Amino acid sequence: MIHKNTHILIVGLGLIGGSYARALHKAGCHVEAIDQNPDSIGYALHEGFIKAGSTRPDPEMIGQAQLVILGLYPKVEIEWVRQYQHLFAPGTLLTDVSGVKGGVLDVIQNFLRPDLELVGCHPMAGREVYGVRNSTDAIFGAANFIVVPTDHNTEEGIQTAIELGALLGFSKVTRLTIAQHDEIIGFVSQLTHLIAVSLMTCNEDENLQNYTGDSFRDLTRIARINENMWSELFVMNKAPLLAQLDAFQAQLGKLRQMIDQEDFDGMKELFRRSTARRALFDR
Amino acid sequence: MIHKNTHILIVGLGLIGGSYARALHKAGCHVEAIDQNPDSIGYALHEGFIKAGSTRPDPEMIGQAQLVILGLYPKVEIEWVRQYQHLFAPGTLLTDVSGVKGGVLDVIQNFLRPDLELVGCHPMAGREVYGVRNSTDAIFGAANFIVVPTDHNTEEGIQTAIELGALLGFSKVTRLTIAQHDEIIGFVSQLTHLIAVSLMTCNEDENLQNYTGDSFRDLTRIARINENMWSELFVMNKAPLLAQLDAFQAQLGKLRQMIDQEDFDGMKELFRRSTARRALFDR
Numbered sequence: 227m228i229h230k231n232t233h234i235l236i237v238g239l240g241l242i243g244g245s246y247a248r249a250l251h252k253a254g255c256h257v258e259a260i261d262q263n264p265d266s267i268g269y270a271l272h273e274g275f276i277k278a279g280s281t282r283p284d285p286e287m288i289g290q291a292q293l294v295i296l297g298l299y300p301k302v303e304i305e306w307v308r309q310y311q312h313l314f315a316p317g318t319l320l321t322d323v324s325g326v327k328g329g330v331l332d333v334i335q336n337f338l339r340p341d342l343e344l345v346g347c348h349p350m351a352g353r354e355v356y357g358v359r360n361s362t363d364a365i366f367g368a369a370n371f372i373v374v375p376t377d378h379n380t381e382e383g384i385q386t387a388i389e390l391g392a393l394l395g396f397s398k399v400t401r402l403t404i405a406q407h408d409e410i411i412g413f414v415s416q417l418t419h420l421i422a423v424s425l426m427t428c429n430e431d432e433n434l435q436n437y438t439g440d441s442f443r444d445l446t447r448i449a450r451i452n453e454n455m456w457s458e459l460f461v462m463n464k465a466p467l468l469a470q471l472d473a474f475q476a477q478l479g480k481l482r483q484m485i486d487q488e489d490f491d492g493m494k495e496l497f498r499r500s501t502a503r504r505a506l507f508d509r
Numbered sequence: 510m511i512h513k514n515t516h517i518l519i520v521g522l523g524l525i526g527g528s529y530a531r532a533l534h535k536a537g538c539h540v541e542a543i544d545q546n547p548d549s550i551g552y553a554l555h556e557g558f559i560k561a562g563s564t565r566p567d568p569e570m571i572g573q574a575q576l577v578i579l580g581l582y583p584k585v586e587i588e589w590v591r592q593y594q595h596l597f598a599p600g601t602l603l604t605d606v607s608g609v610k611g612g613v614l615d616v617i618q619n620f621l622r623p624d625l626e627l628v629g630c631h632p633m634a635g636r637e638v639y640g641v642r643n644s645t646d647a648i649f650g651a652a653n654f655i656v657v658p659t660d661h662n663t664e665e666g667i668q669t670a671i672e673l674g675a676l677l678g679f680s681k682v683t684r685l686t687i688a689q690h691d692e693i694i695g696f697v698s699q700l701t702h703l704i705a706v707s708l709m710t711c712n713e714d715e716n717l718q719n720y721t722g723d724s725f726r727d728l729t730r731i732a733r734i735n736e737n738m739w740s741e742l743f744v745m746n747k748a749p750l751l752a753q754l755d756a757f758q759a760q761l762g763k764l765r766q767m768i769d770q771e772d773f774d775g776m777k778e779l780f781r782r783s784t785a786r787r788a789l790f791d792r
Contacts, residue, residue: 351722351723352722370719410714413717414722415722418725419724420764420765422728425701425704425757427760428756428757429696431696434697435789436653436683437685438697439633439635439697441702445727446790447724450787450788457777461768461771464768468768473711474708477711481703488747490744493740497740498736499710500705500710500732503709503710504730506717507718507721507729
């Protein structure tokens with residue numbers, strides 16, 4: 227149960243960590259934060275959505291935390307927990323935000339102190355800009371929150387994570403296994419970024435913006451991409467992601483053939499199927 | 510010059526034809542329409558954005574037209590002009606809206622009466638719904654209008670087409686040759702639809718909408734696709750379109766290789782380039 231006196235600690239006060247802080251503060255929770263960047267901590271203290279902050283892993287702050295949100299990139303998340311978990315009080319619940327779970331969740335849970343618990347979470351929300359100054363709780367409202375329970379988790383810990391998703395304002399909270407999560411994220415999130423980048427960089431025309439319509443803008447919005455975070459995610463999720471990419475390329479190849487062979491019936495049938503499936507996504 | 514007494518005739522009162530009618534009526538012009546569908550004509554007369562309408566090619570209406578907008582699919586456009594051009598008065602200016610110019614503009618201009626003129630236009634605007642009841646002049650505001658002059662056109666005819674684009678409210682009017690138009694449209698408009706459809710249909714998971722984020726929705730908005738219009742456009746623009754598709758697939762293949770080989774430097778360099786190019790499109 228998360229209540230107004232629960233000490234929430236956010237490690238990594240970036241776009242997502244900052245957005246969590248704003249949302250939880252608005253919900254009346256007690257939020258503190260640790261981030262290497264003094265500007266981030268100073269900004270959040272000034273804005274008032276954290277009650278205390280530190281630019282170093284303050285032992286007292288960490289020791290008092292009851293619910294911890296690791297708002298860090300996957301590799302950094304693993305190393306931070308490895309280095310500082312000895313400072314947590316027994317019974318502390320940790321959650322994260324990383325976009326890939328295999329190679330992160332299982333790794334951490336294998337060295338985590340037995341009296342601590344980490345429940346993997348993935349807030350399916352974001353913006354193409356970064357940092358705490360761009361954080362906003364508005365990104366959670368119409369989005370999906372995924373909780374990734376494993377054998378290392380208790381039902382109580384899982385329920386608290388689900389409660390966290392609801393508290394943040396997510397419209398939908400789902401449970402997936404590590405394998406399911408990585409496969410699905412490979413498809414709906416990572417492959418889409420690969421497509422956007424390829425579309426953006428396969429044509430050198432300097433004046434495309436004069437001729438473009440909304441479809442091109444829509445497909446390339448996410449071509450504005452954080453190179454550090456995404457290159458790491460793609461490689462960490464290599465196997466499921468490349469499988470999804472191959473499936474997509476194969477389908478596009480089939481469509482190419484239909485056009486080449488002027489198979490109108492085949493195309494129309496496919497387009498009707500596409501239209502019907504897309505209707506499932508309209509909110 | 511288009512003025513308030515210019516008799517404008519719209520042949521084909523669908524989404525685009527209807528949107529033209531609304532915009533031109535709002536600008537104070539005299540607009541009439543011909544469409545096979547009595548409901549479309551009745552609706553537009555009732556709403557008041559056309560002054561007269563007919564469900565058949567009324568000779569008097571056609572004979573009085575000074576500026577004609579052919580709001581028809583490419584193949585229908587060709588046949589309609591072939592069948593009814595004899596009804597136009599000398600000096601009538603025709604324009605169209607078709608999404609492909611090669612195989613349409615050149616074909617028509619080769620059999621068009623010498624005392625008539627057709628200036629090819631492409632309003633780069635649309636919606637995923639169809640029909641006059643969904644038409645709206647709001648779709649032109651932030652969009653691009655392309656005029657496609659050929660050797661068959663006079664400078665006066667071209668200027669009138671440019672004026673039409675401005676009158677409709679387009680934020681940008683550009684001139685392209687048939688070949689340039691079809692190559693660019695193959696890339697920014699048609700390829701994007703092929704990608705969206707392939708993404709929508711390459712994964713059979715029934716519950717994707719529970720896990721999706723904005724990136725997937727954005728990339729598949731246009732997966733809701735009019736199967737008749739688009740299959741026709743793709744085949745008519747086959748050569749340029751398949752060339753663009755191959756370039757896209759090659760780039761995606763290079764990215765696949767970078768992930769497989771864990772080439773972080775290569776990926777980051779590509780992502781920075783992608784981000785820089787995307788910035789050109791922000792309005």
